[in-house]
Amino acid sequence: MPVHSAGLLLYRLADGEPEVLIAHMGGPYWAGKEAGAWSIPKGEYDPDAESALDAAQREFREELGVDPPEGPYAELGTYPYSSGKRVTVFVADGGASAASASDVAFTFGEFEMQWPPRSGATARFPEVDRVEWVGLSLAADRLVKGQRPALEALATHLRGAGA
Template identity: 40%
Template sequence: MAQVSAGLLLHRRPPDGGPQVLLARMGGPFWARRERAWTVPKGLVEAGEDPHAAALREFAEELGVAPPASAAPDVALGHVTQSGGKVVHAWARAADLDVAALRWRDDDGRWLVSTALVEWPPRSGRTLEVPEVDQARWLGLDEARALVVAAQAELLDRLAVLLT
């Protein structure tokens, strides 16, 4: 059975340019040198959980802050299926977020965002705790399409249609 994730895609239109989206870079050594390592902030939908509620929960867990409020309701972008079979549902929200203010670790070095244990190096038997995402950035739609996990580019295309 395929894994199901849900995410929240923030978008804004700065006064001096076209639309931008907030993407997160997947954390850990596996993604460190990969170009298409950016994603909609998302995570697994728990059994019996409403996917939209999961998207909001996962945004907070992965970025360490609650999703910013919006005057308009979130808009469903539908779902895409990634190459590994994972189904990703996404919602768009018009809102701004100061990414420079995001904190990934506390003063003692403990993670403030959700983490995962990974075996690193592969087949070594050693585990490493890494953040699920290690940075977030506002990107124009064209730049975002070039960096996002390939299947998620369709979500950006759907957003672009909604914004025109």
């Protein structure tokens, strides 16, 4: 049975060009990495117990410590990872509610893992260690491979909306 995940891709227009809010993954594995080390705020859910949109909003709140914008939301699509995980991505205009990542007091969720490896000790790390508004081309470089198709879907969505 595939693992289901859902996330919110917020966008804003800056000087007429779209920017998206993406998050750098926390923890020791991602420290010092940029390319392929960023993600749409997202997380796993059980489709029998929760809708994908409800999960995306919950995960946004849990990972970033702030409420997602009111919406409206549009579903960009569901994208398969090579691992078999399926990520459903929703989009909303974040420009009105989150003018700048530096204007928002983010409180990042945490996870626990064994660290250092094979030490038997555990440590807590932030799920996300920073967020940034970036243009679509930089986002394509930074996002994990399985989420990159959502950027093209966003560009198509914005063209359809006349943005």
